[in-house]
Amino acid sequence: MDIVQALCQEFHLKTQQCENVLRLIDDGNTIPFIARYRKEQTGSLDDQLLREIYERLQYLRGLDKRRGEIAAALEKARDDLEKLEVLNARIPAAALSAQISRMEKAGAAILQQVREHPEKGRDIRKFVTYYLPTAVKILTTYADLSASGAGGENAKSLMSDVEKNAGTIASAFEAQLDALFAGEVLDVSSDIAVLDGMLSGDGLSGKNNLKLS
Numbered sequence: 001m002d003i004v005q006a007l008c009q010e011f012h013l014k015t016q017q018c019e020n021v022l023r024l025i026d027d028g029n030t031i032p033f034i035a036r037y038r039k040e041q042t043g044s045l046d047d048q049l050l051r052e053i054y055e056r057l058q059y060l061r062g063l064d065k066r067r068g069e070i071a072a073a074l075e076k077a078r079d080d081l082e083k084l085e086v087l088n089a090r091i092p093a094a095a096l097s098a099q100i101s102r103m104e105k106a107g108a109a110i111l112q113q114v115r116e117h118p119e120k121g122r123d124i125r126k127f128v129t130y131y132l133p134t135a136v137k138i139l140t141t142y143a144d145l146s147a148s149g150a151g152g153e154n155a156k157s158l159m160s161d162v163e164k165n166a167g168t169i170a171s172a173f174e175a176q177l178d179a180l181f182a183g184e185v186l187d188v189s190s191d192i193a194v195l196d197g198m199l200s201g202d203g204l205s206g207k208n209n210l211k212l213s
Helices: 003-012 014-025 031-037 045-092 092-114 119-148 154-181 188-202
Strands: none
Touching: 003 014, 003 045, 014 031, 014 045, 031 045, 045 092, 045 119, 092 119, 092 154, 119 154, 119 188
16 A cells, blocks of 8 residues: 555645655654644644644554455465365365365365455454464374374274364354354354364364374
């Protein structure tokens, strides 16, 4: 976003005039000081208008920052969806693989919705920053255990939990997609509780070391 041009258009300012105001603000000068002692640089803008420019500047910069954060989160989500696809190929259990396929399909549709309607990006913040990567973490551990042939009780318990809860996770992905179409923010707290329980109970929370045998 070109903030200078946006402010120029909104407040009918010349580019140099607007750049001077922003520089003076960024240098730490107060609005009363700028209005009284920097008239030659601002074109004699009064105190009230300078305050309006300042407030709008803060809003636009905050908006720009949030857009950047959303873009970064979506890029990470795309990476996580690719990891899901790889995990699906690694996991031999047909029933679990089917649930991962549901997650992939819903996840891809969610990102497509946000690409087409960027304003919806803020509505999937929990999904892309916690819910999706946590699902990937759990399924990665399952795939590693499956490949290693681990037979310990802890490993068996984790794998059983993943298999039992995969449908719940997939349904939550689909619910997020439905919420986007409905224009609602999804409350995934109950489903996140399922993930938290699996992580902490089976040694994936970082508090315990999972035994593979």
